[in-house]
Amino acid sequence: MISVSYLKSIYNKKDTIKKIDESIADMIHVDLMDGLYVENKNFTIDEVIDDLKDTIKPLDIHLMVNNPEIYIDELAKLKPFAITFHLDSTNKKDDVINQIKDYNIKVGIAINPDENISILDGYLELIDYVLVMSVVPGKGGQPFIKDVLDKIKQLENKNILIGIDGGINSESITYLKNYKIDNIISGSFVCMSDDYNMKIGELKERA
Numbered sequence: 001m002i003s004v005s006y007l008k009s010i011y012n013k014k015d016t017i018k019k020i021d022e023s024i025a026d027m028i029h030v031d032l033m034d035g036l037y038v039e040n041k042n043f044t045i046d047e048v049i050d051d052l053k054d055t056i057k058p059l060d061i062h063l064m065v066n067n068p069e070i071y072i073d074e075l076a077k078l079k080p081f082a083i084t085f086h087l088d089s090t091n092k093k094d095d096v097i098n099q100i101k102d103y104n105i106k107v108g109i110a111i112n113p114d115e116n117i118s119i120l121d122g123y124l125e126l127i128d129y130v131l132v133m134s135v136v137p138g139k140g141g142q143p144f145i146k147d148v149l150d151k152i153k154q155l156e157n158k159n160i161l162i163g164i165d166g167g168i169n170s171e172s173i174t175y176l177k178n179y180k181i182d183n184i185i186s187g188s189f190v191c192m193s194d195d196y197n198m199k200i201g202e203l204k205e206r207a
């Protein structure tokens with residue numbers, strides 16, 4: 001699957017979301033940043049709900065916020081495919097997992113480039129999805145960190161969905177060829193162009 005993040009685009013947010021929704025992308029990747037867990041702040045929860053309430057494609061929500069537990073009930077209204085959070089963003093990790101599960105939404109944990117998959121010990125059995133960050137979370141348009149591919153190898157036999165997020169373009173996607181990855185997220189490579197389908201098509205061809 002190719003999911004597209006609308007964090008960085010040449011179009012305004014509404015138009016970008018519409019263009020992704022009408023494209024050949026498989027999912028819309030929703031990055032939410034609060035200016036606390038990461039330096040940048042982008043949207044309020046009300047904006048996210050309003051922006052995405054009428055979209056058709058499945059939503060892959062990525063929370064880069066402190067205390068993700070306070071966002072889940074609202075986000076569940078969008079009936080997303082998955083909600084992913086960072087373990088170090090909350091001390092209510094089990095509550096967050098259960099809260100998401102109770103809505104029948106897939107639960108994801110994101111691993112930062114400087115984190116090892118051992119942080120998932122005790123959680124892997126409880127979740128559906130691991131999002132391996134191939135950039136430091138916080139902004140779009142950063143270069144792909146190749147070292148994180150080792151973590152994909154370590155996760156491949158764990159019977160869990162695997163995503164990779166950050167720095168994916170027509171070149172870096174070729175590095176993923178021999179890996180089992182369910183969800184490849186690309187942002188600026190697609191949204192900084194005026195032909196989303198051409199860019200997504202290029203990714204699909206080269207994956």
Ligand code: DX5
Pocket residue numbers: 005007008029031062135136137138139140141142165166167168185186187188189
């Ligand atoms: C990074 C975000 C990514 C990012 C992807 O903080 O989680 O989803 O927007 O965008 P590109 O492809 O530009 O790295």
Ligand code: ZN
Pocket residue numbers: 005029030031062165185
């Ligand atoms: Zn993301």
